[in-house]
Amino acid sequence: MSGSHAVSRPKHQRVLPGFAISLGVSLLFISLILLLPATGLVMQTKGMSLSEYWYVISDPRLVASYKVTVGSAFAASLFNGVFGLLLAWILVRYQFPGKRILDALVDLPFALPTAVAGITLATLYSSTGWLGNLLESIGIKVAYTPLGIIVAMAFTSIPFVVRTVQPVLEEISQEEEEAGMTLGASDWAVFWRVIMPSLRPALLVGVALSFTRSLGEFGAVIFIAGNMPYVSEITSLMIFVRLQEFDFPAASAIASVVLLTSLSLLLIINLWQGAYLRRIHGK
Amino acid sequence: MSIRLDNISKQFGKFEALSPLSLDINNGEMIGLLGPSGSGKTTLLRIIAGLENANTGTIHFGDHDVTNVHVRERRVGFVFQNYALFRHMTVADNVAFGLQVMERALRPSPAEMSKRVKQLLEIVQLGHLAARYPEQLSGGQKQRIALARALATKPEVLLLDEPFGALDAKVRKDLRRWLRNLHDELGFTSVFVTHDQDEALELSDRVVVMSNGKIEQVDSPVELYAHPNSRFVFDFFGNVNQFKANWNNKHWQNGNAFILPPVAEATQKNGYLYVRSHELSLSKKANSQASLPCKVVAINPVGAEVRVELSPIGWDTTELWEAKLTHQVLNEQSFSRGDEVYATPQVGYFFADGVRGEPIILRWPFLAPGHLMFDI
Numbered sequence: 001m002s003g004s005h006a007v008s009r010p011k012h013q014r015v016l017p018g019f020a021i022s023l024g025v026s027l028l029f030i031s032l033i034l035l036l037p038a039t040g041l042v043m044q045t046k047g048m049s050l051s052e053y054w055y056v057i058s059d060p061r062l063v064a065s066y067k068v069t070v071g072s073a074f075a076a077s078l079f080n081g082v083f084g085l086l087l088a089w090i091l092v093r094y095q096f097p098g099k100r101i102l103d104a105l106v107d108l109p110f111a112l113p114t115a116v117a118g119i120t121l122a123t124l125y126s127s128t129g130w131l132g133n134l135l136e137s138i139g140i141k142v143a144y145t146p147l148g149i150i151v152a153m154a155f156t157s158i159p160f161v162v163r164t165v166q167p168v169l170e171e172i173s174q175e176e177e178e179a180g181m182t183l184g185a186s187d188w189a190v191f192w193r194v195i196m197p198s199l200r201p202a203l204l205v206g207v208a209l210s211f212t213r214s215l216g217e218f219g220a221v222i223f224i225a226g227n228m229p230y231v232s233e234i235t236s237l238m239i240f241v242r243l244q245e246f247d248f249p250a251a252s253a254i255a256s257v258v259l260l261t262s263l264s265l266l267l268i269i270n271l272w273q274g275a276y277l278r279r280i281h282g283k
Numbered sequence: 284m285s286i287r288l289d290n291i292s293k294q295f296g297k298f299e300a301l302s303p304l305s306l307d308i309n310n311g312e313m314i315g316l317l318g319p320s321g322s323g324k325t326t327l328l329r330i331i332a333g334l335e336n337a338n339t340g341t342i343h344f345g346d347h348d349v350t351n352v353h354v355r356e357r358r359v360g361f362v363f364q365n366y367a368l369f370r371h372m373t374v375a376d377n378v379a380f381g382l383q384v385m386e387r388a389l390r391p392s393p394a395e396m397s398k399r400v401k402q403l404l405e406i407v408q409l410g411h412l413a414a415r416y417p418e419q420l421s422g423g424q425k426q427r428i429a430l431a432r433a434l435a436t437k438p439e440v441l442l443l444d445e446p447f448g449a450l451d452a453k454v455r456k457d458l459r460r461w462l463r464n465l466h467d468e469l470g471f472t473s474v475f476v477t478h479d480q481d482e483a484l485e486l487s488d489r490v491v492v493m494s495n496g497k498i499e500q501v502d503s504p505v506e507l508y509a510h511p512n513s514r515f516v517f518d519f520f521g522n523v524n525q526f527k528a529n530w531n532n533k534h535w536q537n538g539n540a541f542i543l544p545p546v547a548e549a550t551q552k553n554g555y556l557y558v559r560s561h562e563l564s565l566s567k568k569a570n571s572q573a574s575l576p577c578k579v580v581a582i583n584p585v586g587a588e589v590r591v592e593l594s595p596i597g598w599d600t601t602e603l604w605e606a607k608l609t610h611q612v613l614n615e616q617s618f619s620r621g622d623e624v625y626a627t628p629q630v631g632y633f634f635a636d637g638v639r640g641e642p643i644i645l646r647w648p649f650l651a652p653g654h655l656m657f658d659i
Contacts (some may be wrong), residue, residue: 173365173367175365175367176367176368176369176370178334178354178361178363178367179361179363179367179369179432180369180380180384181334181355182333182354182355182360182361182433183355183380183381183433184356184381184384184385184436186355186384193369197369197371197372198369198370198371279416280370280371281419
């Protein structure tokens with residue numbers, strides 16, 4: 001069937017629009033919706049000198065808020081790492097009535113306005129709420145404490161873990177687990193040596209996304225946090241406070257810290273994942 | 284290690300995957316489980332491995348009852364259809380896995396382990412790939428690594444699910460021979476699943492033919508060919524032509540075709556006549572023992588033989604007929620595509636309706652030479 005007529009189509013013809021156009025359009029939109037606001041943010045701080053900048057971002061009350069935010073986000077994303085994995089696991093591995101509903105419910109935190117989530121959680125966990133009432137009787141206070149911050153952060157960011165782990169879990173064939181078992185591995189060994197290593201990159205990305213999302217969470221947290229200076233104030237609230245004082249440069253300075261932290265974390269995770277995939281595929 | 288299956292059955296919900304069946308596999312034997320998809324062969328293999336539990340029956344490895352022994356304690360080597368290599372481990376780590384997860388008391392030292400892995404990789408002739416990852420290997424290489432991994436713990440039973448299913452023809456053939464040699468050399472008992480009759484016949488000491496969750500026949504390849512005991516087995520082994528024979532008190536009739544069976548009560552019935560394609564001759568004239576008019580649809584020379592495809596004229600078959608002739612015969616008779624010819628069976632296998640078991644074997648011509656109306 002070969003011959004000189006075989007190549008009749010022009011060399012560069014593709015189904016999708018050309019590289020130049022699609023890249024151009026993509027870059028334009030990235031610039032408009034991501035880079036421009038970020039640049040604007042940095043520009044806001046340009047009136048400040050380095051020492052002023054440092055003064056603003058190293059304010060003791062603010063530093064306390066960093067600790068609260070990072071600590072809570074860390075706890076929330078760890079919690080999500082465990083329970084998100086569990087949730088993804090049952091959604092992928094088991095058939096049960098209501099599975100599709102549960103699957104849809106996972107996205108609820110994305111769909112719900114975060115303020116609504118915050119108010120609902122605060123009501124639920126306050127000392128008169130259904131859950132808060134119960135927890136109070138065993139001496140645990142959630143609403144208006146740092147624990148409440150963790151609950152709100154975990155709630156709003158759990159879909160990240162479930163939705164990144166789920167497809168990878170679906171891809172792991174049951175045969176790999178069975179292969180492990182026929183080779184004499186215990187259930188524990190199969191989980192840690194066969195399943196987890198394949199899942200680890202996705203899980204880590206999910207947890208990292210959950211963490212960065214928690215760092216920036218505002219609406220859901222402020223209603224349940226209690227917002228006591230040095231105890232339960234989060235960094236986004238501090239930005240909001242500066243905005244209310246019309247101190248835009250200070251607000252931008254704080255925001256730039258959050259932005260930088262999130263970006264570098266995502267970049268590190270991305271590089272690590274890239275290296276992992278290159279190793280596996282040998283490229 | 285011998286394997287004894289007794290009265291094994293398996294149901295998935297309401298679907299009966301295996302009807303109660305029994306099978307004895309001798310120590311050191313290589314058994315092929317052969318059948319179409321859905322015949323229960325993979326289920327049976329998984330039950331032997333312990334990956335699936337039978338609803339009834341018992342399994343013995345040697346004298347040891349393993350019916351309720353967990354897969355990880357059965358100590359079988361299992362090679363999966365898609366190899367199921369661990370993607371995140373190097374080839375060497377994959378092979379070492381079975382050794383690494385051993386109980387501490389039994390586990391070999393790291394030095395012994397790497398020696399054993401090296402040895403296994405040499406057995407499968409892939410020592411140079413030890414540091415690679417599975418995704419960097421070809422299908423045939425993956426297959427051999429999967430085998431090395433399964434052999435690492437020195438199992439006495441090796442189970443293989445469609446071991447060559449995903450490979451191309453050439454690789455498949457090489458690997459088949461290689462596996463057979465390895466089996467003979469290391470002396471384990473092997474059971475493999477396949478839907479390819481050539482593979483089953485070439486590799487197995489005995490072939491277990493399965494359909495619809497039942498064992499149809501268990502025999503050596505030679506016996507299976509000489510004495511297929513059911514229409515199913517006959518059909519499944521292919522290269523066979525089928526004639527729906529309706530007895531009309533004179534001969535077997537089908538449309539305007541007929542075949543005259545020898546005079547015997549057992550054959551004077553309705554049934555099916557099977558004719559192997561190399562036991563069929565073609566002529567431009569009809570004769571008194573058979574008149575099977577056909578049209579030559581295709582003539583395909585394959586190696587030493589020529590396959591002639593025939594479409595029946597005025598009678599029914601489910602599939603086209605095929606005759607295998609030598610080049611010499613074809614040259615003498617000089618058919619070409621579109622010609623009308625008459626097929627005459629030399630040997631036929633008759634399954635009378637309602638009678639189970641082996642067919643009646645018929646050989647033509649059975650009439651004394653003087654009684655023939657035409658030449659054959």
